[in-house]
Amino acid sequence: MNTDKFYITAALPYANENPHIGHAILFLYTDVMARYQRMLGKDVYFVTGTDEHGQKMFRSAKEHGLPVEDYCSEKSAVFQNLADQWNITNDDFIRTTENRHIEAAQKFWLAAVESGDIYKKKYTGLYCVGCEAYKTEKDLVGGKCPDHQKEPEVLEEENYFFRLSKYQEPLELLYEQQPEFVYPQNRYNEMHNILKNGLEDISVSRSTDKLTWGVPVPNDPTQVMYVWFDALTNYITALGYGSTNDTLFNKYWPADAHVVGKEINRFHSLLWPAMLMSAGLELPKMIAAHGWITIDGQKMSKSVGNVIDPLKMSSDYPIDAVRYFFMRELPFDSDGDYSEDKFIARYNGDLANGIGNLTNRIVVMIEKYCAGTVPEVKNIDHEMIDYLKEKIWPAYEENMAKFRFDKALESVWAFITHCDQKISDVQPWAMAKDGKTDEVNDLLYHLAESLRQIAVMIWPIMPEAAERILGQLGVDAGEEFAKPLSTLKNWVELTVGKKISEPEILFPRL
Ligand SMILES: [Zn+2]
Numbered sequence: 001m002n003t004d005k006f007y008i009t010a011a012l013p014y015a016n017e018n019p020h021i022g023h024a025i026l027f028l029y030t031d032v033m034a035r036y037q038r039m040l041g042k043d044v045y046f047v048t049g050t051d052e053h054g055q056k057m058f059r060s061a062k063e064h065g066l067p068v069e070d071y072c073s074e075k076s077a078v079f080q081n082l083a084d085q086w087n088i089t090n091d092d093f094i095r096t097t098e099n100r101h102i103e104a105a106q107k108f109w110l111a112a113v114e115s116g117d118i119y120k121k122k123y124t125g126l127y128c129v130g131c132e133a134y135k136t137e138k139d140l141v142g143g144k145c146p147d148h149q150k151e152p153e154v155l156e157e158e159n160y161f162f163r164l165s166k167y168q169e170p171l172e173l174l175y176e177q178q179p180e181f182v183y184p185q186n187r188y189n190e191m192h193n194i195l196k197n198g199l200e201d202i203s204v205s206r207s208t209d210k211l212t213w214g215v216p217v218p219n220d221p222t223q224v225m226y227v228w229f230d231a232l233t234n235y236i237t238a239l240g241y242g243s244t245n246d247t248l249f250n251k252y253w254p255a256d257a258h259v260v261g262k263e264i265n266r267f268h269s270l271l272w273p274a275m276l277m278s279a280g281l282e283l284p285k286m287i288a289a290h291g292w293i294t295i296d297g298q299k300m301s302k303s304v305g306n307v308i309d310p311l312k313m314s315s316d317y318p319i320d321a322v323r324y325f326f327m328r329e330l331p332f333d334s335d336g337d338y339s340e341d342k343f344i345a346r347y348n349g350d351l352a353n354g355i356g357n358l359t360n361r362i363v364v365m366i367e368k369y370c371a372g373t374v375p376e377v378k379n380i381d382h383e384m385i386d387y388l389k390e391k392i393w394p395a396y397e398e399n400m401a402k403f404r405f406d407k408a409l410e411s412v413w414a415f416i417t418h419c420d421q422k423i424s425d426v427q428p429w430a431m432a433k434d435g436k437t438d439e440v441n442d443l444l445y446h447l448a449e450s451l452r453q454i455a456v457m458i459w460p461i462m463p464e465a466a467e468r469i470l471g472q473l474g475v476d477a478g479e480e481f482a483k484p485l486s487t488l489k490n491w492v493e494l495t496v497g498k499k500i501s502e503p504e505i506l507f508p509r510l
Contacts, residue, residue, distance in 0.1 A: 024310035036462035049094035054227030067149035107242030111279035126152035167274035255284035375441035
């Protein structure tokens with residue numbers, strides 16, 4: 001097995017409407033992890049895209065008076081633009097309406113048929129169009145789907161079923177032997193409880209009398225695939241599973257992490273592994289399910305009118321500040337809250353006055369006291385170096401690996417405060433006045449090198465700011481990030497005598 005590879009996916013947004021902030025946050029979590037793994041020197045492959053089949057998409061297209069193909073293309077393009085505007089570094093963007101996906105999803109179906117896991121049955125059930133799923137009575141609250149506040153429709157049809165119940169025991173074994181399969185712990189517990197209640201076979205196709213907008217079931221023109229059964233396979237169809245070119249599949253599968261929102265965790269943590277077992281394929285190593293965001297303490301909803309447009313945010317504010325805010329404020333294992341006041345407070349406090357001000361102070365002092373070059377060092381400040389090496393870096397790395405980007409940033413900011421404090425305590429301007437050149441040089445050397453390491457640490461979250469800080473220190477960001485993290489976190493990577501650049505304001509105050 002190739003241990004240097006890291007295959008990560010962001011669940012495909014269902015593209016029947018414009019993106020909301022939750023989609024952007026899903027992309028962002030995945031992107032930060034992908035960038036961090038690249039920084040570790042891994043061969044990263046990052047896939048996302050758009051999920052485009054099913055009843056809900058068909059109805060949305062109709063409501064907009066557009067042919068469904070055109071409507072899908074239009075919406076998918078908005079999601080691609082979102083990924084671009086938010087600096088998301090996905091390697092591929094797969095649309096489930098692409099031929100490469102449809103053909104491979106059909107191959108996958110046939111593999112499940114081959115295992116005897118697909119059978120036909122007459123069925124009457126309560127179907128929530130919002131969820132694209134049948135509901136049992138116990139799923140409903142007051143007769144309504146709790147997620148959509150709508151009564152489900154009664155559907156009767158003859159469908160294909162997938163023998164999910166057959167995988168009850170294998171899944172129990174998986175959950176016992178690999179508790180890290182569902183991450184974090186609270187999401188594992190939720191899924192484990194559903195599993196313990198017993199899994200039932202699920203309907204995985206729709207009659208074409210009711211729905212034609214789906215992947216045709218192989219060898220049966222009267223049925224199309226259930227949208228989830230089709231969409232989940234994107235994680236392998238994007239790699240060329242079942243095609244003549246399966247190089248990527250052989251190289252990257254199984255996935256190291258599927259990043260998903262908690263509302264779709266059960267499809268990923270219970271159905272998807274069973275589907276893979278049925279097709280005789282390896283299982284992903286982790287389903288990482290993140291929490292939701294509330295707006296001013298309230299659930300985001302159209303009727304409340306508090307929906308945040310992520311594309312508006314990225315055009316109103318520097319994208320790095322937006323990325324910083326969400327990664328700093330949303331702990332992966334619980335819900336977090338956004339309000340404009342909170343955003344502005346974080347921006348001014350942590351960015352303008354925090355990292356922005358520290359960068360400016362250091363660069364300006366090097367210009368003023370060291371003729372604009374990285375000064376020579378006479379006395380090493382072991383206390384500062386040890387603090388960075390033994391406290392900050394280990395906390396940073398441990399939390400980055402666990403999607404706890406909020407905590408990783410907390411340690412970076414603890415170090416920023418430490419540097420600020422150092423400047424206030426030592427008062428280099430007073431030492432310069434007294435002609436203590438060596439002492440001033442020593443301090444500024446340590447601060448410059450600290451700043452370089454801070455830039456490295458923030459890069460997965462704030463790539464543009466990181467590159468601009470390095471630029472001011474006279475470091476080429478491209479060359480810098482070609483080095484593995486084990487080198488980047490070494491003290492003394494900065495070259496003495498190197499010319500630094502003009503100071504620039506990273507985050508002008510709002
Ligand atoms: Zn629903």
